[in-house]
Amino acid sequence: xxxxxxxxxxxxxxLIVAALSGWGLLRFFSAAPAKxxxxxxxxxxxxxxxxxxxxxxxxxxxxxxxGQVFALSLVCTHLGCTLTVTSRELTCPCHGSRFDQHGxxxxxxxxxxxxxxxxxREGEDWLVYG
Ligand code: FES
Numbered sequence: 481x482x483x484x485x486x487x488x489x490x491x492x493x494x495l496i497v498a499a500l501s502g503w504g505l506l507r508f509f510s511a512a513p514a515k516x517x518x519x520x521x522x523x524x525x526x527x528x529x530x531x532x533x534x535x536x537x538x539x540x541x542x543x544x545x546x547g548q549v550f551a552l553s554l555v556c557t558h559l560g561c562t563l564t565v566t567s568r569e570l571t572c573p574c575h576g577s578r579f580d581q582h583g584x585x586x587x588x589x590x591x592x593x594x595x596x597x598x599x600x601r602e603g604e605d606w607l608v609y610g
Contacts, residue, residue, distance in 0.1 A: 516598055516609035524549075524604050532581070534565050540597055540608060541565055543581055551597040551608045552583050558590035570594070 519538050527533045527549060532541040539554040539562055554563040554570065561574035569586065570579040578587040583594030598609040 519597070519608045519610045522606045522608065524606060531567065532565050536562065540610065542606065542608070545581060549599065549606060551599045553595045553597060556590055557592040557594060
């Protein structure tokens with residue numbers, strides 16, 4: 481009499497492993513993106529007509545340029561130091577990277593622009609998410 485229990489058992493084990501792996505991959509690829517949290521609510525009138533309103537502790541700046549408002553991260557894209565905002569540019573005190581007011585790199589070693597944070601208008605306020 482032939483012994484079918486071992487191959488059958490292996491087959492069932494293989495099915496279980498495949499099902500669990502598939503479930504894990506499905507969960508990995510269908511994971512919902514992390515929700516951004518509200519960093520600040522700022523009255524529009526606080527943002528200067530030209531220049532930036534800096535939130536150093538939360539590491540972002542609200543910038544108004546040609547009627548547009550955007551929130552720029554102040555986290556250096558090189559190694560994560562907090563940038564200093566001057567009237568002309570954003571500079572990194574750690575290794576000297578520089579960025580223009582739109583976050584584009586003007587001097588390395590950083591090689592990526594600064595990301596913009598999500599910004600929503602609610603009445604007279606701006607809501608900044610990070
Ligand atoms: S962390 Fe900003 S230049 Fe290195």
